[in-house]
Amino acid sequence: MEDEVDRLVAAWRRERPDLDVEPLEVLSRVSRLARHLDRARRIAFAEHHLEPWEFDVLTSLRRAGPPYQLSPGQLLTQTLVTSGTMTNRIDRLTKKNLVERLPDPSDRRGVLVRLTAEGRDKADQSLAGLLDQERAILGELSRHQRGELAGLLRQLTAPFDNIPG
Amino acid sequence: MEDEVDRLVAAWRRERPDLDVEPLEVLSRVSRLARHLDRARRIAFAEHHLEPWEFDVLTSLRRAGPPYQLSPGQLLTQTLVTSGTMTNRIDRLTKKNLVERLPDPSDRRGVLVRLTAEGRDKADQSLAGLLDQERAILGELSRHQRGELAGLLRQLTAPFDNIPG
DNA sequence: TTCAAGTGTCTTGACATCAAGATATTGCGA
DNA sequence: TCGCAATATCTTGATGTCAAGACACTTGAA
Known part of the structure; x- marks a missing residue:
């Protein structure tokens, strides 16, 4: 399945075909996943008032x-x-x-x-x-x-x- | 090579042997790596005043x-x-x-x-x-x-x- | 012994973030 | 047509974070 980083990388390849944006395939996913996890943790901990x-x-x-x-x-x-x-x-x-x-x-x-x-x-x-x-x-x-x-x-x-x- | 999450998981297995902490092997690394990346980005962008x-x-x-x-x-x-x-x-x-x-x-x-x-x-x-x-x-x-x-x-x-x- | 550099913690001030709610506009259903 | 829920953005108030530096104590070398 496609994710937001696939779209992001495709957009860069269209706008900046001169650059090699392959590193983003890994590290942008790490950053974005961490933000999603933060949100999920915040919601889960709220039950414990933590x-x-x-x-x-x-x-x-x-x-x-x-x-x-x-x-x-x-x-x-x-x-x-x-x-x-x-x-x-x-x-x-x-x-x-x-x-x-x-x-x-x-x-x-x-x-x-x-x-x-x-x-x-x-x-x-x-x-x-x-x-x-x-x-x-x-x-x-x-x-x-x-x-x-x-x-x-x-x-x-x-x-x-x-x-x- | 060992990282901080290896030490973290080993500590939990010692202190809470009743729990299966295997999910931390993946997701704690994602969160910690994202924090390291944030720091590195902040330093790199400072050169551009960004x-x-x-x-x-x-x-x-x-x-x-x-x-x-x-x-x-x-x-x-x-x-x-x-x-x-x-x-x-x-x-x-x-x-x-x-x-x-x-x-x-x-x-x-x-x-x-x-x-x-x-x-x-x-x-x-x-x-x-x-x-x-x-x-x-x-x-x-x-x-x-x-x-x-x-x-x-x-x-x-x-x-x-x-x-x- | 003495002093300078190193280490560990705390203080300060500026600032970015979030959650919740306010405001304005749209568009669907009766 | 009318009213109401949904949508899009902004405002507000509280709070957490950071960078930089202050302060106190320790350590090692002369």
Whole structure:
């Protein structure tokens, strides 16, 4: 089936036949799909009275395992936001009693962010819902195709994730 | 090579062995890669004194072909933003003399947004730069792999693009 | 010991985005 | 013809994000 990127690429080939626009076949689809996923996540989380950004922070801490705490810096690399954004997020989650700030005992510049019991519950509840939604979206693909897709995407993300970018 | 999503999935399997987190292998990579691409685009466009959102609007109009005009509604489906956002974008681009608003002769509710000569130049210049950057990122993949990746992604985006979502 | 560079977090101000609703126009059905 | 739902765009108010820089602490070299 045709998608919006097929139309976009065809339009460029008509308007700018001098350019090779083949890279857009991959990367425009990545960007557009991510926007669609954001919208779908926002709607799904609304049932839990949770914003996507809250989910990102709470589940990062949940994944860390007991005692469910990370430094703001570690949260930055997981969520790909800037430090100012993370400070703001931690402030708001603290007000809602989902996380708390603790001094880092080993570095007096540092802080640790810890999940509260309530925050842990929210993280666990919302993860299951997200996975259900994602399974529905991926229903288009066979098991084999998903593996293939994951592998190809890993080749693109690995340089960003490993060479500090 | 391992990426951040491999670590993320491993952490979930340790903390929540009861859940099947396989969907994250694909969709978390899509979201994270899109964020990396946003950052890279922002840096690349800064050389042209252009914001990513300006690029999106100007190139949508450029692709339309002469006379380089679309309705705000058509721009919405291409850029995946809300109507309020688009109104705001058109206002700002108008102030910079990159686009202009015209009344739609066939529907008095409607408006047409048209690229100025200056706007068209900006679109053409920045597209070439973006393609160079994207080619560098895709250097990881063979020609065959890019085709495969584009095809798999199309299967995921087509439902969003065709069934109005 | 001391100082300079590096690191980790927070503050600030500008700005882009969204959701919801207002306004104007069209066009279908009775 | 009339009225009402649908359509197209804009307005409003709240909020999240970013870039840049400030501040406090740490580390390593002289």
